[in-house]
Amino acid sequence: MKQFFKQNIKPRLGLVALLLLCSSGMYAQTTDGIYIDSAFTVKSGDTLRWYGNVEIAPNAKVTIEDGAKILFYGDTLKVNPGAQILGTAAAWSSFTPGLGTGSIVFQKSNPNTGSTNQQVLIGGNSGSTTANTFVAIEINNANGVKLMGSNTRIGSSLTFTSGHLYVDVQNLVMSSVATIAGADAGKFAVTASTGTVAKEGLATAAFAFPVGSSDVPGDYLPAVMQNSGTADQYNVRAISPLTPAPGSNASAYLTRSWQIAETTPGGSNVILGLQHNTATNQGTTYVDATAQILSSPATANWKAASASATTQAAGTVAGSSAHTVAAITDFSTNTYFTKGLAVSGVVVSAKVLLQGAMSGTAMTTKLNAPTIMPTAQPYNKAPFNYAGTESVPSIPAGVTDWVLVELRDANTPSTVVATRAAFVKSDGSVVDLDGSSVVSFSTATAGNYYIAIRHRNHLGIRSANTQALSSTATLYDFTSGEAQAYQDLAITTNPAMKDLGNGLFAMWGGNGANTGGGATNVRATGAAVVNDYQFILTVLNGATSVPGYSNADYNMDGTVRATGAAVVNDYTFLLNVLGINTAISQHQ
Numbered sequence: 001m002k003q004f005f006k007q008n009i010k011p012r013l014g015l016v017a018l019l020l021l022c023s024s025g026m027y028a029q030t031t032d033g034i035y036i037d038s039a040f041t042v043k044s045g046d047t048l049r050w051y052g053n054v055e056i057a058p059n060a061k062v063t064i065e066d067g068a069k070i071l072f073y074g075d076t077l078k079v080n081p082g083a084q085i086l087g088t089a090a091a092w093s094s095f096t097p098g099l100g101t102g103s104i105v106f107q108k109s110n111p112n113t114g115s116t117n118q119q120v121l122i123g124g125n126s127g128s129t130t131a132n133t134f135v136a137i138e139i140n141n142a143n144g145v146k147l148m149g150s151n152t153r154i155g156s157s158l159t160f161t162s163g164h165l166y167v168d169v170q171n172l173v174m175s176s177v178a179t180i181a182g183a184d185a186g187k188f189a190v191t192a193s194t195g196t197v198a199k200e201g202l203a204t205a206a207f208a209f210p211v212g213s214s215d216v217p218g219d220y221l222p223a224v225m226q227n228s229g230t231a232d233q234y235n236v237r238a239i240s241p242l243t244p245a246p247g248s249n250a251s252a253y254l255t256r257s258w259q260i261a262e263t264t265p266g267g268s269n270v271i272l273g274l275q276h277n278t279a280t281n282q283g284t285t286y287v288d289a290t291a292q293i294l295s296s297p298a299t300a301n302w303k304a305a306s307a308s309a310t311t312q313a314a315g316t317v318a319g320s321s322a323h324t325v326a327a328i329t330d331f332s333t334n335t336y337f338t339k340g341l342a343v344s345g346v347v348v349s350a351k352v353l354l355q356g357a358m359s360g361t362a363m364t365t366k367l368n369a370p371t372i373m374p375t376a377q378p379y380n381k382a383p384f385n386y387a388g389t390e391s392v393p394s395i396p397a398g399v400t401d402w403v404l405v406e407l408r409d410a411n412t413p414s415t416v417v418a419t420r421a422a423f424v425k426s427d428g429s430v431v432d433l434d435g436s437s438v439v440s441f442s443t444a445t446a447g448n449y450y451i452a453i454r455h456r457n458h459l460g461i462r463s464a465n466t467q468a469l470s471s472t473a474t475l476y477d478f479t480s481g482e483a484q485a486y487q488d489l490a491i492t493t494n495p496a497m498k499d500l501g502n503g504l505f506a507m508w509g510g511n512g513a514n515t516g517g518g519a520t521n522v523r524a525t526g527a528a529v530v531n532d533y534q535f536i537l538t539v540l541n542g543a544t545s546v547p548g549y550s551n552a553d554y555n556m557d558g559t560v561r562a563t564g565a566a567v568v569n570d571y572t573f574l575l576n577v578l579g580i581n582t583a584i585s586q587h588q
């Protein structure tokens, strides 16, 4: 950019030359560049015209008195860090940067050249609240103005007369008292990249962030905020496409969203109004009348923004497609907002026991102390082939192992509607990744399902009947009776679960050979694919014992063995599972 200026600034006019042009009433007709490197004032009532590019030096002081105006017809206006733009010269020692009505108007076409180029504003604001603050800016260029190189801060006002302000990767920062006027569906701040419109010290006075997309004309997405909590700076951008993905109900969503950040996390009490226009892309089943404001942190699914998220009112945002939500307290957990129908989600609260891990009336946690089990879900291979990305930084306390939880279709229970990897704890409770919550299926809709539980070396089970599932948890306890699990009457050798004899029922263990013909039964004889004893020998590969997380570790103590005392011998455990039977079969 520096090179650009060096090629275009000729001659460099100093204070004397500019004052001469100004005071003489003969406005510059040249399109040559102008370099301002000292104090310079536009008097109240005067209108100055700049036809070429302008650069304001770090030590320059440009005063635009109230009622004065600079019409900028050049292509690029650059303010260097350290330069001062002042609203009044009345009190040099006590001025407030940026306050006043004197404005710089970005205007095209250029009467000398006919240029209608988009103009560039390099605002030179490094983040300081005082440096390089414009008093007032007006945009009157059909091709708009683009921010480049640095942020632009405005002390008093921004006026849209014609054309957009393209913030690109910069921030347009409005002071706590600055206002924006004239924005509508034809002229607004385009936030197509990472740049935002920021408002300092936002408090109870409503402020409209005039953001939008330029993908299609009229795609104007203003957000209005009022904050009765602790005043803070908020940065807002409208983004497209929708981020993050909303899950399976994507067609019911507005395909635009807003990203809102606060500078100091927490302490907000914000009423947020979001508006879109008919030009805005909508999902094929989006219905404005029933839409809610939804929110999401960066990586989760959308949910209703708060308890009052269904509140719909024109409220602080004018227009037919305005929605409002109140009492948002924290923008670190509500980063993204959109409009649509919330996915209510389904939760499963279940209790199961694994025969191999039983120790008295509870299960061991030997795979978790020290941690032998993986921190990522292990069901990404046959026969499960579950591609879920469930993982944790560390295994929560009390966890016995990973299990797979499935929602099965109410009419065709072999059809899996939704799947989650989750943990089973020593008391049998099946919990989500935090080690305590019920298991969430965030993209499933409320309804009747069979609940199925599967494990890597135990035979799977499913509920005897369908369960009415919703976002409200109801415990389904498989351990309390044989009839809790579906019983396949064609299987006569064994019931669906092992009767532990102490009033508890558990999933049958010993199923290390769990693919092909061996997937749904436990055996200690026969061809290798169905022979769960042969599976142990294959894992041992001649060794006496193999430590680690293995499907051949039937008693779940962290070591595979086929010899030795009964308490450490996985083969002995397998024989105990079988009892007098040649095979134990799965009822699922």
Ligand SMILES: [Ca+2]
Pocket (backbone or CB within 6 Å): 230, 231, 232, 262, 263, 264, 265, 266, 267, 268
């Ligand atoms: Ca805050």
Ligand SMILES: [Ca+2]
Pocket (backbone or CB within 6 Å): 510, 511, 512, 513, 514, 518, 519, 520, 521, 522, 523, 530, 531, 532
């Ligand atoms: Ca098997």
Ligand SMILES: [Ca+2]
Pocket (backbone or CB within 6 Å): 552, 553, 554, 555, 556, 557, 558, 559, 560, 561, 568, 569, 570
């Ligand atoms: Ca073992």
